[in-house]
Amino acid sequence: xxxxxxxxxxxxxxxxxxxxxxxxxxxxxxxxxxxxxxxxxxxxxxxxxxxxxxxxxxxxxxxxxxxxxxxxxxxxxxxxxxxxxxxxxxxxxxxxxxxxxxxxxxxxxxxxxxxxxxxxxxxxxxxxxxxxxxxxxxxxxxxxxxxxxxxxxxxxxxxxxxxxxxxxxxxxxxxxxxxxxxxxxxxxxxxxxxxxxxxxxxxxxxxxxxxxxxxxxxxxxxxxxxxx
Numbered sequence: 631x632x633x634x635x636x637x638x639x640x641x642x643x644x645x646x647x648x649x650x651x652x653x654x655x656x657x658x659x660x661x662x663x664x665x666x667x668x669x670x671x672x673x674x675x676x677x678x679x680x681x682x683x684x685x686x687x688x689x690x691x692x693x694x695x696x697x698x699x700x701x702x703x704x705x706x707x708x709x710x711x712x713x714x715x716x717x718x719x720x721x722x723x724x725x726x727x728x729x730x731x732x733x734x735x736x737x738x739x740x741x742x743x744x745x746x747x748x749x750x751x752x753x754x755x756x757x758x759x760x761x762x763x764x765x766x767x768x769x770x771x772x773x774x775x776x777x778x779x780x781x782x783x784x785x786x787x788x789x790x791x792x793x794x795x796x797x798x799x800x801x802x803x804x805x806x807x808x809x810x811x812x813x814x815x816x817x818x819x820x821x822x823x824x825x826x827x828x829x830x831x832x833x834x835x836x837x838x839x840x841x842x843x844x845x846x847x848x849x850x851x852x853x854x855x856x857x858x
Contacts, residue, residue, distance in 0.1 A: 636689075644692075694772075701847025721816055746834075753809055770849075797812075
């Protein structure tokens with residue numbers, strides 16, 4: 631239960647910090663933080679939680695990460711479903727808090743609410759195929775970073791920084807394409823509030839990260855020093 635509470639809190643923080651920066655601060659008049667600021671915010675949520683709850687739950691904060699770690703032989707399948715449920719609920723709670731804050735401003739319109747999308751709902755107008763490839767490849771690389779940084783032979787104490795910086799880089803690359811998911815819990819939480827097109831396109835942001843994570847888990851298992 632301690633692990634699940636930690637995952638709930640951590641995923642709440644990821645959504646509130648990352649999506650919150652996109653909704654509240656990205657285009658703020660004159661002082662907006664833009665795409666770069668949002669990318670940094672997502673990275674910071676992971677870095678801060680890695681050191682806050684990493685020793686409790688492993689700080690997955692993402693169903694794709696849990697699944698990828700399982701595929702890589704680093705996570706017990708008995709805990710997989712409970713972790714995913716805790717992460718999704720934490721994401722929804724974070725989006726709920728963000729909605730309460732955002733609607734506190736007169737004239738607020740929910741708009742995209744930092745939801746993920748493709749086609750006309752992609753920030754840069756990218757196609758379904760481009761979004762699919764982006765999400766699979768970015769999640770694949772994210773899991774390679776996680777599996778490598780947390781390996782027993784990796785430098786100690788730096789995993790949180792490597793993973794957070796990796797997520798920042800992923801956002802810098804892919805925000806224009808999909809608004810960056812690589813995390814089904816983050817996508818589900820925002821889509822529930824936007825509804826309509828966001829829920830219709832949600833399948834891609836659940837399927838693609840999971841596919842990328844599983845591929846990374848199997849690939850890293852093959853190249854891991856433990857198999858030398």
